[in-house]
Amino acid sequence: MMTHAAYDCDVLVIGGGIVGLSTAYAITRTAPGTRVTVLEKEWGPARHQTGRNSGVIHSGIYYPPGSLKARYAVRGAAELVDFCAEHGIAHAVTGKLIVATSRGELPRLHALVQRGRAHGLPVREFGPAQIAEYEPEVRGVAAIRVGTTGVCDFTAVAVRFAAEVSASGGQIRYGAEVVAVDRRPWGVAVRTSDGQVVRARVLVNCAGLHSDRVARLAGDDPGARIVPFRGEYYELARPELVRGLVYPVPDPAFPFLGVHLTRGVDGTVHVGPNAVPALAREGYGPTVVHPRELAATLAWPGSWRIARRHWRYGAGEVHRSLSKSAFTRAVQRLLPEVTEADLRPSPAGVRAQAVLRDGTLVDDFLIRDAPHTVHVLNAPSPAATASLPIGREVARRALQRARATGWTPPAVESGHCV
Ligand SMILES: Cc1cc2nc3c(=O)[nH]c(=O)nc-3n(C[C@H](O)[C@H](O)[C@H](O)COP(=O)(O)OP(=O)(O)OC[C@H]3O[C@@H](n4cnc5c(N)ncnc54)[C@H](O)[C@@H]3O)c2cc1C
Known part of the structure; x- marks a missing residue:
């Protein structure tokens, strides 16, 4: 058994996007004093999916009841709005219109109304005249308005998570690409491209576009490829043509398209x-x-x-x-x-x-854990909206895995990783 001091940190997070930083943030909140380090290969946070998206706080209306996406988006949207308000991050709860442009789309629009209500969302049904009241330039035969959808600056949210982690004693290293993972009975040792080695009780993989590769580096089979x-x-x-958020009725096979x-x-x-x-x-x-x-x-x-x-x-x-x-x-x-x-x-x-392998697109968020590792293997939209609940769930699993190495939550805050 390694001594506590022989570990560089308790939990090592790979990836400084919104999911990795939210995980580190959740660890500093739920178990203050846990030594957490984030390694990010770029020279700043949110340089990939987190900083290159639509910036929409999704309501959760599209996702099947009981799915992680539905549960975490509905809860996460409300929590994110509170987080943005508390930290002075640009955001607005504008609501959104989902517009049917042909009568053939009406059954799918009505199915969305049912689903939205099942999720407890405020959904209103509009005819063409009401569409014109909200969006004078938009045309449709019918629409629904979901009141809890909004917009925010996800990069600013990620930057704030990073600042909170640092303020709590966590360490975030940029320009630190993980190129090798050595799994040992006591935990993991990772090596970065500049030759540094970091030893941790638990590795958390939030590497987004590279998450399957990082899982394989750690010796775990992700069962899927990115x-x-x-x-x-x-x-x-001419931005004056659109006042808020306007979406087509989604194809159930590809709700993220359109x-x-x-x-x-x-x-x-x-x-x-x-x-x-x-x-x-x-x-x-x-x-x-x-x-x-x-x-x-x-x-x-x-x-x-x-x-x-x-x-x-x-x-x-x-x-x-x-x-x-x-x-x-x-x-x-x-x-x-x-x-x-x-x-x-x-x-x-x-x-x-x-x-x-069989060509199925993994629909829901996918988080898998094994001794000393937790992998976030699928975190597509609405993972930015849902980042607070996802981060808490990943943190919970990471701390559980850390306990299996003999670690106990510190009684007081105890500094940070080397
Ligand atoms: C076009 C588009 C539109 C979207 N619109 C929305 C939206 O409106 N609302 C919404 O909620 N969601 C939206 N999403 C989804 C959302 O952006 C993602 O779900 C979320 O950003 C995922 O965050 P992440 O931290 O998992 O990934 P990322 O932000 O990609 O972060 C992963 C990080 O890991 C780092 N990394 C990878 N490999 C290594 C390594 N070996 N060593 C060190 N670091 C490594 C990367 O550099 C990166 O910074 C959209 C996504 C896209 C692409």
Whole structure:
């Protein structure tokens, strides 16, 4: 058994996105004095999914009752609004319209009303006249308004989590990419690309687009691969065309798809994202190719199975990605006034979507733990909204795993990791 002093820290978190930082924050709150270190490969927090998304505080209406997504989004949205208010972070609870543009979409819209009410959400049904009252330029045959949806600055939330962790004695190291993990009977030793070694009782993997690779480095089989899907946006040159958040009725098979209109906290309106296969895990442009990552994606049987199953949908997304006029036509179904000239390219994000060997897209959040490790293997949207409850759950599991090494929660705050 190692002595307490021989560990550099009790819990080592890999990944300084919103999930890793929320986990570290939850540890400092639930077990003050626990020595926690976060290793992030970039030179600051939130440089990947957390800093490249739609900035929407989701209500939870889309997700099946009982799923982690539904439970954590409904609770997380309310907690996030309180967190932003407490810490002076830009946010607004604007509500959102989900708009049916054809009668064929009405049964799915009505099903969403039922689901929203089952989740206890404030949902109102609108006809065309009420749509025009809220969004004069938006056209639809019917809509619903979900009152608890909002917008916020997720990068600022992540930065605040980091500041709170540091203030509680935790350590956050940037420019520290984990390249090797050595699993021992007493815990884990990780090595960073600059040759530093950190020994911990428990490793928490919140590496987002690289979470499956980190799990394998630690000797655990993730059972899935991250398949990266780029989400491209345009910025609306005439933001006055949209007052708030406007979404199409989702396809139940792909609730995260469907180009939407989002007025952010800074008043800019973004149109998007689509979902096209990315040729690198951090492939933010169509020409970014990482041959080794691409080969690994293609070697995973699940990638081919999704391609075979969903090629028609995928082809439509790729077409709208390559053709701005096709993209514009898709937006015009909701916003007839928009023209190609109104759409200016804006930075893209890449979703970390876990895919099983049989081609199933993992729908719910997926957290797995084993002796000395906790892995967050699927944390797509709405994980930013749900970051507070997810962080608490990951922290709970990490502390449970730490106890199995003989660790006990400190009675008093006791400084930080070396
Ligand atoms: C286009 C798009 C739109 C979205 N819109 C919304 C939305 O409106 N609302 C919402 O709630 N959610 C949204 N999401 C989802 C949300 O952004 C993610 O669920 C959330 O940011 C996931 O956070 P994370 O910390 O798991 O991942 P990330 O933010 O990707 O963080 C993972 C971190 O791990 C680091 N890392 C990886 N490997 C290593 C390593 N070996 N060593 C050290 N560090 C490593 C990375 O550098 C990165 O900083 C959207 C996502 C995308 C892509």
